[in-house]
Amino acid sequence: MRYSAFSIVKNALSGNLKWKPQWRQAEPKSHYDVIIVGGGGHGLATAYYLAKEFGIKNVAVLEKGYLGSGNVGRNTTIVRSNYMLPGNEPFYEFSMKLWEGLERELNYNVMLSQRGVIMLYHSDGQRDAYIRRGNAMWMEGVAAELIERDQLRKMIPFLNYDHARYPILGGLLQRRAGTARHDAVAWGYARGADRYGVDIIEHCEVTAIRRENGVVTGVETTRGFIGCNKLALAAAGNTSRVGEMADLKLPIESHVLQAFVTEALKPCIDHVIVYGGGHFYISQSDKGGLVFGAEIDGYTSYAQRGNLATAEHVMEEGVTMIPGLSRVRVLRSWAGVMDMSMDGSPIIDRTPIDNLYLNCGWCYGGFKATPASGYCFAHLIAKNDTHPVARALRLDRFARGYAVDEAGAGPQPNLH
Amino acid sequence: MASLITCPHCGVRPKEEFTIRGDASLVRPAPTASDEAWHDYVYVRANPRGRTLEHWQHVAGCRRFLVVERDTFTHEVHSVTDGAAFATENGR
Amino acid sequence: MIRDHYNRHALDEKLRGAPRPPGANHLAIGHRQAMAMVLATAGEEDAVERLLSSVTEFAVRFSAPGEWLVISENDTPEGLQRCLDALCSGRAHILDQSEARVLFRLSGPSTRRILAKGIGLDLHPIAFAAGASANALCGHIAVNLVRTGEDVFELLAPRSFAESLFDDLMTMGREYDLTAAFAA
Amino acid sequence: MTAYRLTAGGLVDRSRSLSFSFDGRPLRGFAGDTLASALLANDQLLVGRSFKYHRPRGIVSASASEPNALVTIGSGARSDPNTKATVAELYAGLTARSQNRWPSLGFDIGAMSDLFSPFLGAGFYYKTFMWPAQFWEKLYEPLIRRAAGLGRAVLERDPEIYEKSWAHCDLLVVGGGPTGLMAALTAARAGLRVILADEDFRLGGSLLSETQAINGAPAYVFADRVVAELQALPNVTLLPRTTVFGWYDDNVFGAVERVQKHAAEPLAKLPAERVWRIVARRALLATGAEERPLVFGGNDRPGVMMAGALRTYANRYGVAAGRSVAIFTNGSAGYQAARDLHAKGIAIAAIVDSRAAAEDAAPEGTRVIRSASVVDTRGRRRVSGLVVERSGFEELVACDAVGMSGGWSPVIHLACQRGAKPVWSDQLSAFVAPDVGGGLRIAGSAGGIYTLAGCISDGAAKASAITSDLGFKPAQDVLPQTGEEADPSFTALWYVPGAKAKAFVDFQNDVHAKDLGLALREGFGHVEHAKRYTTSGMATDQGKLSNINAVGILAGMRGVSPADVGVTTFRPFYTPVSFGALAGTARDKHAQPVRKSPLHEWARKHGATFVEAGQWYRSAWFPRAGEKTWRESVDREVLNVRANVGICDVSTLGKIELFGPDAAEFLNRLYCNALLKLPVGKARYGLMLREDGFVYDDGTASRLAEEHFLVTTTTAMAGGVMSHMEYCSQVLWPELKVRFCSVSDQWAQIAIAGPKARGVLQQLVEDDISDAAFPFLAAGTVTLKGGLKARLFRISFSGELAFELAVPAGFGVAVADQLMDVGRAFDICAYGVEALNVLRLEKGLPTHAEFDGRVTPDDAGLGRMVSAHKTDFIGKHLSSRYGLTAADRMQLVGLKSVDREKDIRAGAHLLREGMKPSSLNDQGWVSSACFSPVLGHHIALAFLKSGRERYGERIVVWDKLRDQEVIAEVCDPVFVDPENARMKA
């Protein structure tokens, strides 16, 4: 069923009774060409591009919970391509371009809102680092702007210009960056993949990986054994656990990141603002809630919940950046389990096992990567060859000494 | 765990007094060990769902590195021992 | 040690002007004590602890296993160093910290409630009795805390943080009309 | 007039009348009122507009579950949007405004959207607004954004203060109703340290609305007596106006106390709100049960309220919501409300009961319509009647208020915040809390006990059990006596069939039953999907009233039990908490502690401009009269250091003193360069790597005695390096006999640099500091004239003859003053970190701008420092990886613009001449740059691919961000005195 203003009117007039499920509740078949573990944004996008771009349609996406129950459904929805390192920037810009055509491609409004992401700087050193980054973006033809304090003041008057612990000196702006509706991305890709015949199987947890003669032949699941020619892991947050089923040793720790939303308010914050004096970032959802977050809780965890100390710290940073938030009330906090890699950058690669493919390590930045990640992973699975923009994101980079360390923090995941 | 840690030297303390260094089950290889051993030590993590050993430093207290044995899913703490004692006992 | 124009206190600026009369809840800032860190050498921790507790001229605060802060209200930094060197005779390393820390003495009926605004430790006498000492976080600043009486606590803070801690304590004590001055 | 104040009764203080206003209308209420009860007393039933369709909405509840009666209280910078009128305590001068309406509450243009509601079903926006692409940001999104959202945040600086406090107890009781009061009393009498928190401003919970007698007295009197006894006990802390918002690991609770939100004249010394972090050995949840609304056509009409709320308004506040009230119920609670209202003289239009038979007693003469449903309501901005359907016949029941009662749900929010899922109880027809472990127990109505006597005994029993559990001896007390009562019963009714108008499930977010049907049809039948697709339960009330009905309806449609549907996840916050309260005092300048150098006052005296460096303030430059720009000052300072002498505060460097027979070995393993054989009395530059082979920090190590070292770290890494050393000594090499301690705060440290440095210093120092006696890299103790012992290091970060003098912190200012005094004859000046930066740049010395975590010693030109002979040091093994040694790595070089007038700026990238910009062609980047007053032009340090082979090459310095392109010559990074002659003079 194609969506359009017309279809909405037509259906409304017939009592909205004729809408169809956006994707089928598929029953697992006994065998697929490709099985993708994980019904998050990346798994679904991979399935979609496999079918659409690479003609592989006999595909299943296995999701242990409900579709979108992972990080794709609990992130702060920021999409941007303002990276510094040459291994990252082309990849994220590829993603940004895919975002820009996604709604028409999927016939699903994922509410991409290119409202601009501004990252504030508070010292000369930080400014220089952002200039370096801005120029790295321009190297790839990605527009970036340096906004000086006076101009910033006009643009965003409510920041703490006069009393902040760390003065707000300016910011690096990417106008094309912004937000997208998290759930809609999962649903849109699911619907898109489903239309190409991909089976999306929810409430189906992979519990073991079956190997014969060193080759993966399928997976044991809570809904029985399912065979496959190729197995692709996109189990963000649970990568180590799934990887363990195939004896993979991975450079991953699972960490919790909290996010928060305030009560709904009339429009008041028009950009995505990132505080450089801490890690705080904030934007306003179309429903009116201010969606925000900051640093991870810092310890490994598989529990989707955070602690109060971190939450309080997030609020401290919030009122320090925007004093007027003080009386705004926070409605809900939640958390997601992410796989933090050892250099803070993702991994899209083959594994030592020939038909087992790996997509992981997205840390707290993988939502924006969803389209490119899906595309590149599909490319890899279909052609057994790394997509050019993902060349730096291979698994052996640590052994070879080519970590893609955007934060420069070294192999300690909770510092990235 | 995520709220309180019982430091063997200082007693029950809020999480804010600690920083976390990471997996405490890793053993630093000999300088002559293989590339793979070093790679695994620096980059590979078991990352279990369940019991794990982690180094927490009581930075705002006694500044000792503690080995916290806890469950990464329930967040229950099973034991907290001094890091040096742990290392010595485990023959490091 | 005598403070004079030659030796500045970290809170000279904050406490400038005529001292106000102390209220019921009062913050006294120490300014003439000598302090030293005692680091026991490996294997000598118990011996050093025994030695330190055998002497009454100075106060001993627990800092970490094998590490104590020693405070003397009467001695000079050099005197304290000599005294500790003699006492520990090679069993410990002694570091002068007289200039490194500032002493805040908080007294009055509301001290526990004031401190609870910054310190996560249970300060009920059954949990933290008179004489108990520990390093702990007060707000965002690490201090050494000791209870010297039912309603009296001392905080030792790094000198560079002294102004911040002072501001924090005064804010915490605002509800109880906390006053402050240099100790007599 | 329909709603009105009863002539007598209630717990309001009729002797204290309070004036307040609503939408500019002056009104009066009494002390003890909530804003909602006072509005009702003034017949102001319409209070807001809903989220999506802007439908007129009235007060529904008398509690924190309120979905509709949200107002903005206060004005200007003191505005509190989205405040629930039902829990806002009335005070004199309170001003309240309705929200989400324009131009007025009565006439709201936005209400037009209601007409289009068939097109605006759940999730409609996912299906449209996609064409043309650029219209989303420009047109559609602003429209959607403006229509959504409720109150308005002013985003002005908040004049109020906030704070936090810790609390510790044996038992935390959450909820001060009969259950909680009895529990607190029982535990307190046994000697436990008890905290009792309740979000209401008066303790007593449902007892304040109760008509039953306890021990022969009115229920509220009993509550008051218990409260008085608790108040007198030293081991009890009572926290009224305190909402426990979260249950966290280790039985730690977050709670927010509204200290002065209700104060007409707040005291300056008290916070508006205070967040409590409560560490509880045990806790008892006595949060009661929530009455459920019924989902029937037109159920959102103002005047349709919870039956229990009608009862509370009448009993506790002495307010009647209507003159003729109809009750729609599926259980006994509706009858109870009817009886209480009737007793207050309020007419009961009818009791509509969905059940066929019931034993509940209706008030005398009241009409009871059984086996009946309400299918629609009448009225515009307030209800005027119910359309009741029974056996196919419809009838209109006239009324001016409706009480609905759909059964009870235990309030188990907190118990399920840590992952435990609620369990469905067929018997209670409700979700109840599972066993969540010993730390938290559930009692009273929160545990599904609905009689007063049951709650009282359960509270006492659970508290007794906890008391013995903790090793206290429970007191044997006689339980208070209550009258006869039957356990309230009801027959679940999720959706009232036959709705002729929208039957709302989630009032605030305008989710009606059909939206759930649509969600199910489109494949969003999982409870979490249904929530996200319809937004049911996502409003400010988090579905406290609605979630259970949504589950019931989904279950009905799917033909399964509510047990199979389950509920959505409970998360903090139980009710929304302000940013301000959660942030406490840490904001603005106090967001992080400030560290000040012992020389801060000295620098201030000399007019320093300060700059934040981590937590420190450091002196950046010292402007002199007549200097108009910072550059003028910095240039002067640099030139003066190169020509004469300057002093600089370097006290912020980390300083760590080490002792022990293995101290040298320890440092040798820590740094990548050799330190084992460092002679006593000598300092050495040291480089530390991370285990992955990249540079971690640099500094100096000085050997003060055979087994005694002092190392310095950079300011930024002082804390990190200290921790790293502790890790190495405690975890990696516990066998090494080394002890260390930070002495950063003990010492004031002053750099004295310039050709005349020795001359100045010798005036102060007793010892001989001639080059022969105190050569380059000497380190030792000296005596200052007057007797002060100091430490002296002959190290240089400027390339000049330089010393660093350390004196006990308190003496720093005096010594710096003296240096300035004696230095006058040598043309001394004070210089700041900006000049320091220029000096080191001219000398090609890397700092943290270069050491960005991705740089090897060799990249920085320090490759020869790495010891090839040491068997082990941190970072040794992984340093040899291919990627860290590849020939095309970026290496530190110097840059000079070919056109000397042009400046180079940090952050620019490097390109070969004529090459197109692209990541592939990127040749490197500029890490730091400055104007060199010595050379008279701009210079820079940069990282360039294979840079050291490329000296003399021309390269494009590409700063697209600032639209600047400069041609530069690649050169050796050392611009000044490459022979180091000056330093060693």
Ligand SMILES: Cc1cc2nc3c(=O)[nH]c(=O)nc-3n(C[C@H](O)[C@H](O)[C@H](O)COP(=O)(O)OP(=O)(O)OC[C@H]3O[C@@H](n4cnc5c(N)ncnc54)[C@H](O)[C@@H]3O)c2cc1C
């Ligand atoms: C609080 C928070 C905020 C964030 N903010 C941003 C942001 O603003 N911008 C941004 O770009 N990124 C952000 N991220 C990161 C981003 O959400 C993730 O990187 C990204 O969603 C991960 O990819 P995914 O969507 O495929 O993951 P997921 O949605 O987590 O998908 C993985 C799926 O695998 C399933 N799975 C796991 N194990 C199994 C198994 N054994 N069998 C079957 N299925 C299994 C899981 O249930 C899950 O649904 C944020 C993350 C969090 C937690």
Ligand SMILES: NC(=O)c1ccc[n+]([C@@H]2O[C@H](COP(=O)([O-])OP(=O)(O)OC[C@H]3O[C@@H](n4cnc5c(N)ncnc54)[C@H](O)[C@@H]3O)[C@@H](O)[C@H]2O)c1
């Ligand atoms: N008539 C009926 O059908 C019916 C049904 C159920 C219960 N009841 C009656 O209700 C009473 C229940 O007594 P109870 O003591 O269990 O509950 P209660 O409703 O009397 O008290 C609960 C208290 O908890 C507070 N609270 C809830 N959540 C809180 C939080 N997060 N933080 C702080 N405070 C919070 C509320 O403000 C309230 O005061 C009994 O008298 C029972 O008979 C009657």
Ligand SMILES: Cc1cc2nc3c(=O)[nH]c(=O)nc-3n(C[C@H](O)[C@H](O)[C@H](O)COP(=O)(O)O)c2cc1C
């Ligand atoms: C961008 C974004 C906006 C959200 N807005 C709301 C909101 O307005 N109201 C709400 O109750 N929850 C909101 N949530 C939180 C969800 O209810 C939910 O907590 C989150 O998706 C995590 O799922 P879980 O809590 O079920 O584990 C939002 C989440 C995201 C990611």
Ligand SMILES: [Zn+2]
């Ligand atoms: Zn400790």
